Amino acid sequence: MTAGGAGAGGTASVGAGGSDAAREQEAQEIAGDLGGFVLARGEVDRASARREDPDWITAAWADDRTRVLVLDEGQALIRFGDGAAELVLVPPAQAPEGVRFLLGTDADGTAYFGVVGPPGGLGAGALPPPGTDMAAPEPGVRPASLRQAATLLGDRDAGLFTHAVALANWHERHTHCPRCGALTVPAPAGHMRRCPVDGSEHFPRIDPAVIMLVTDDEDRCLLARNRMWPPRRVSILAGFVEAGESAEQAVAREVREETGIAVSGIRYVGSQAWPMPQSLMLGFRADAGPGQQIIVDDEEIAEARWLSRAELAAEVASGELLLPPPVSIAHQIIQSWYGGPLPGTW
Ligand SMILES: [Zn+2]
Secondary structure, three states: OOOOOHHHHHHHOOOOOOOHHHHHHHHHHHHHHOOOOOOOOOOOEOOHHHHHOHHHHHHHHHOOOOEEEEEEOOEEEEEEOOOOEEEOOEOHHHOOOOEEEEEEEOOOOOEEEEEEOOOOOOOOOOOOOOOOOOOOOOOEEEEEEHHHHHHHEOHHHHHHHHHHHHHHHHHHHOOEOOOOOOEOEEOOOOOOEEOOOOOOEEOOOOEEEEEEEEEOOOOOEEEEEEOOOOOOEOEOEEEEOOOOOOHHHHHHHHHHHHHOOOEEEEEEEEEEEEOOOOEEEEEEEEEEOOOOOOOOOOOOEEEEEEEOHHHHHHHHHHOOOEOOOOOOHHHHHHHHHHOOOOOOOO
16 A cells, blocks of 8 residues: 555445455555554453462462553553553562452463552543543653553553553442442452342443444545544544444444434444443444535534545644544544554644
């Protein structure tokens, strides 16, 4: 694929929803040439069979080769270097008290755990609201969030951090039994909470959300600004899957509700966790038929419009438009349509 990418993107739009070859190319663009989804990486085996083995959990925690990722307000200590970063992991003896969960084991047999330490334990402050532009990381060791650090982390660390943030957020937000209201108790491996009153077992919750790049008959991309976002920030449309709804139905409904556009040719392009606090982002592309008028919903969306590749490149270069951060699935999907790297804010 060329840096300009017009050829690749143009091919991908052939026909209603694209041919098999075009769809394969779309998938390859996202998975390969542009680096794939930042939070869909990992090298550590989740070792799910060990979760039911409390003796193994106890032994692994007693082993000083075990490594622990300590979280504070959704952040972890990160060692930032020149264009790269790594997690600062500690042996169990140096980990604080807190809810603990098994993250997995690596090929060398090292076990990894996460621990939710006391607030402020790492010196992390509260995170800014979603959509806030953040400063790019500078070299040094300090607490940082997934959003700030993930693109700089290697596969192992990106996977551990994503997994740990997801479990930490679940424990923090699901402390009580949904049946009787009693305080639940984490199982030794930290992947389940049990109610001591009625014995019910509760597992991590995930909210599926769809995010979709819609193109028109001129292969222009539909970008919108959410009312909650700062001026100039735009992205592709997204929304939560509702109860009793398929992901594809959610794509069509959200696009229609937010912009009045009817779509067809809905196709899945990939997913990544977005554990802030508990989403799974399901990425799609879809086609808008010709002759449709954009009518924004005035609730969630402030403005929406079609952009050609040339218009997008020019407006991003001039600073008129700001794209979502590279850690987001939105950024990767926009790049896959564009056909090359695009700058995004942190
Ligand atoms: Zn209960």
